Structure formats: structure tokens, C-alpha cells
Amino acid sequence: METIKTIGVLVVLLVVGYLGYKAVTTPPPTPPRDDDAHPPPATSNLNVPIPELPAELAQHSGNAPAAGSQPMSGAASDANQVAAGRQPPPAFMGGTVPSSSDPSPASSPNVAGDGSRNKDGQMASLTPQAAVASAMSRPPADVLSPAGAIGMPDVSNTAGNANPRTGEQQPPDSSGSPSAGDIGQSGIRKEFAEFLEAAYRKLDRGEFSQVHTVLTAWYADPRLTPQEDAQLTDLLDQVAGTVVFSRQHLLEKPYIVQPGDTLQSIAERYNVTPELLAKINGIAKPEDLVPGMTLKVLRGPFDAVIYLHRRELVLMLQGKYAGRFRIGIGTDARQCEGSYQVREKTRFPRYFSDSGVYEAGDPRNPLGPKWIGLEGRLGIHSTDDPAQFDNPQAPGSIFVSAKDMEDLFDILTIGSRVTVLP
Structure with missing residues (x-):
């Protein structure tokens, strides 16, 4: 009997000891992590809209970014940033640009670079209203939504989506979400059309600075x-013409001329x-400047x-697009990519x-009457021969038309940075 009791006690002790051993050596169960409980969606199933709109702009256009989509970057506005890479396009911001006390247009550099001039031979400029009205043919009033925004056709409309600029029809979006494949025969995606329409609504409210910043980022x-x-550049040309070269005080406070x-x-x-x-202020003679006069300054x-x-050639001012000029490339400008200064x-x-030195006026001198020198024989000059723009063996360096050179010579200064990209 004593033997049976002893065996029972040993069994109990063994069980207790085993349970104690398991309690000490077995770790407690690990609760599931948040990312295990909610795994991220597979990126292969994401349908990212291109171009993706800034968040606030998307709210204005009624086209929010797809869930899980990554932010898309735009063209860098500063010349060094352009050379190095791209930065995310900024979102549209609230607020409006103060109205100018002097809304009259000034003679301004030709932002389109096509040599267009007014009847006096001066460079044309745009008031804010003209910039908006002439950049795009606006849709008829019956497509305006009750909220006042330019309405876009429903994607379920079997007639397709109308381009707000050209009126051309685009195939309807059968998937229900924007993608790179939603490009109709016009080459305009629905989200891009909405992007432009949001820009036009801001221009209508006088918010030129914000629109200028965003369009610059996408140039x-x-x-x-x-x-x-082409559509974005067309609008950007006119917005830059108004912001930079009109007499609207959109970049700096008006300057009041002081004695002396x-x-x-x-x-x-x-x-x-x-x-x-x-040129900007319409001053024909320096002696016309008198104390108390209000000037547009940059x-x-x-x-x-x-x-x-x-x-x-794209002009930049304070990191923003300020106009463009058509260029030709001469034999002295081959393999000239890099950063320079005037x-x-x-x-x-x-x-x-290589064959000698030719004075100004010599027919063998292709430089024209003005030269902006960058380094050695690399620089910017003009040509009077339009055929040279398509001539792969054109003499000289980087050249523009004679009319555009008049503008460019008065805009760039000693020390201006010039970045040459492929």
C-alpha cells in the first residue's frame, strides 16, 4: 500500500513539474500586427490615373486620386532642379491674387517665341481676361454645372467625352476609373481635361500666381x-505673359519712383x-521717369x-516659367549640354x-548684331534666315530670330544661369 502511495505522489510531482516547465519555456502568443491584419493591396491591381492631380485640385475638379496611388512628380522649375530631376507638382492653394491698380497691358516679351508683335512693332501682352479667353475655346453655357464649374460629360455617356478645348469626342471610359489607356483619338485624357478646367476656374477668379506655379511644374x-x-504650354505661355510681362503687379508690390x-x-x-x-512700363525715354510714378517691377x-x-529656350524667373523662344542649333553648339552663366x-x-576671325557685317559672320556669350564659342545670337532653323549644318551657336533676340538681350543679364539639356 505504501508503495502505491509513493508512486501516486511521484506521478503528481512529475505532472506539476512538467506543467511548470512548459509555463516557463513557452513564450506567450504574439498578437497579430496591424499590417498582418490589414495587408496592403497588391500594386499590380492599382489603376493609377496619369497625370495624377494634386489633392486640392482634384477636389475642385471632382476627380479624387485613386486609393493607394503614388504622388506623381512634375518638371522642376529651377534650372538646377530641372537638370537634376523632378519635384512633385505643388497643389493649388487657397486665396486670390490682389487686383492691380493699373490693369493696362504693357509691351512685353513674346512668350510664345513666334515673333508676333502689335501694330507698333512692339511685343504683344495679355490682360488677365484676354489670357483666359484666348487660350481655349470655352464650352457653351449649357454644359455649366449648377456649382458654376465647367461640367465634364459622364463617363457612362456612350457618346464619349468631349475635349473642352477642341470639342472632339473621346471614347467613353468603360472601366469606370481613369488609366493610361483612357486616351481617345484627340490624345486628351479626362483627368487632364478636368485639370485644365480647374485651372480656368482659378484664372476666372484672378488666381494667376497659383495657376502659374502648377503649370510650371508640369511643363x-x-x-x-x-x-x-501642347494645350498646357499654350495656356502657360499666356499665364506667364500676364504674370510676368503685363503691368499687373502679381510678383512684387508696385514701385513708387523716388526723387533721384x-x-x-x-x-x-x-x-x-x-x-x-x-518696355514693361511703356517708358519711351528715360527722362520720362518722374517722382511719384508707379512702376511694375520684377x-x-x-x-x-x-x-x-x-x-x-525657356525663360525662368524666381523658379517659374516666364516664356519660351524657338531656337536653332549651329555647329558650334554640338554636345553643349551643361550649366553655364552669361x-x-x-x-x-x-x-x-576655325578659318579665321570675321568682323560684324562680314557675310561670313553668322552672329548678327547681338551676342550673349556663355563659354568660348558657345552663346546665343540671332539669324535673319529662317531656313537655318532646319539646317543641321547651320553656322554659329544657339540662335533665335532677330526679333526674339531683341527681347532676349534685354531680359538676360550678366550672371544669368543657362542650363542646356538634351
């Missing part, structure tokens, strides 16, 4: 279709040329980005070629 973005790029001021002294204070100040310097593949501005320049 020359490779994700835009050629048709979208001259165009030269004011220009030096703002790091621009006196010729540019005179804080420079202007910089330039040259896109060789686009054959364009080193000299010369009238009636000599041309130093």
Missing part, C-alpha cells in the same frame, strides 16, 4: 501626351535690365533652360571660326 513633363503638352531715381538705379536694385523695365535675375530636343553681352560681335 515638358514626359508623361503628358503631345496633345496635352533712374531706370538704371531701379533696375540694379531689382537685378534686371533698365531696357526691360522701360525681381531678377532671369535664367534660361535650353531644351535641345524641343528646340526651345559672361558677356556684346553688340556687333566678331566671329572666331
